[in-house]
Amino acid sequence: MPIFVDNFYPYHFCLKKIVFIVNPKSGVFRKDSIHDVIESTLDKNQFSYQFAFTEYAGHATELCKKHIDENADVIVAVGGDGTINEVARGLVQTDVALGIIPGGSGNGLAHHLKIPLGVKRAVEVINRQKSIKIDTGILHDQLFVSIAGIGFDGWVAKKFSDESFRGFVAYLKVVAEEYPGYKPKKYKIRINDKLVKVRALFITFANSDQFGFQTAIAPGARVDDGFIDVTIARKPPLIEIPILAGLLYWHKIDKSKYVQIYKTDYLEISTRKKRWANLDGEPIITPKKFVVKVNPQSLRIIVP
Numbered sequence: 001m002p003i004f005v006d007n008f009y010p011y012h013f014c015l016k017k018i019v020f021i022v023n024p025k026s027g028v029f030r031k032d033s034i035h036d037v038i039e040s041t042l043d044k045n046q047f048s049y050q051f052a053f054t055e056y057a058g059h060a061t062e063l064c065k066k067h068i069d070e071n072a073d074v075i076v077a078v079g080g081d082g083t084i085n086e087v088a089r090g091l092v093q094t095d096v097a098l099g100i101i102p103g104g105s106g107n108g109l110a111h112h113l114k115i116p117l118g119v120k121r122a123v124e125v126i127n128r129q130k131s132i133k134i135d136t137g138i139l140h141d142q143l144f145v146s147i148a149g150i151g152f153d154g155w156v157a158k159k160f161s162d163e164s165f166r167g168f169v170a171y172l173k174v175v176a177e178e179y180p181g182y183k184p185k186k187y188k189i190r191i192n193d194k195l196v197k198v199r200a201l202f203i204t205f206a207n208s209d210q211f212g213f214q215t216a217i218a219p220g221a222r223v224d225d226g227f228i229d230v231t232i233a234r235k236p237p238l239i240e241i242p243i244l245a246g247l248l249y250w251h252k253i254d255k256s257k258y259v260q261i262y263k264t265d266y267l268e269i270s271t272r273k274k275r276w277a278n279l280d281g282e283p284i285i286t287p288k289k290f291v292v293k294v295n296p297q298s299l300r301i302i303v304p
Contacts (some may be wrong), residue, residue: 018042
């Protein structure tokens with residue numbers, strides 16, 4: 001059964017209802033400390049509030065839909081990009097706003113939107129209630145908010161999900177172990193009335209610019225421009241990896257000779273086999289042929 005901690009009272013009829021959906025497995029927070037910081041920082045002149053803790057994959061979406069039916073005004077994802085993804089699935093095409101308290105490994109969307117990583121400062125952003133409408137993306141029939149991709153990043157997402165530890169060091173360990181033996185795959189991409197045939201290390205579909213960990217895989221990407229930035233990366237030799245890593249960190253990956261970037265609102269992609277893909281940091285299997293498209297202005301989100 002879901003665990004709820006709430007402060008919804010009858011006399012709060014004039015306050016906005018806010019629900020904090022917490023992923024306790026994010027590894028960054030303790031449930032009791034989250035409750036204490038939020039309770040001491042949240043503006044109770046504006047909000048009555050409630051906590052719900054996820055217990056399994058997909059639970060955040062279920063909780064989100066439940067609280068929308070109970071007239072929640074704001075639902076806050078407390079966790080990483082995967083938790084944000086699950087909550088967003090319940091919020092698309094509604095006027096209920098998404099808040100974010102970052103608690104994942106890469107925190108790509110939070111970095112892109114300049115949402116503070118500290119709990120107290122993130123709650124202060126929510127108190128100000130400034131919101132915008134952003135696009136979401138669809139890969140096959142799966143929603144993504146920040147980043148999706150196929151190829152090496154999908155394989156890394158799969159291997160990373162099997163790790164007992166999270167964070168940048170664990171992610172870097174997986175990349176270092178898997179990169180030397182990973183063979184680029186062949187893809188056919190129909191994009192902007194053009195057929196592109198390529199053997200790629202990975203292909204990223206970017207709504208935001210962030211790969212996570214403050215690295216930008218698509219420096220020109222914007223969450224509200226109606227486009228997906230498609231980054232096609234060929235595999236560089238090991239000796240050039242430090243240069244590529246620097247370009248990622250300095251948001252200049254588009255300057256690499258191994259990278260091509262296209263903007264589009266729709267593309268079709270085909271491969272010889274089903275492949276692992278990364279969907280906001282979570283691994284999924286794609287069919288051999290699938291579509292990626294934009295769902296414009298489909299999600300209301302609270303920003304600084």
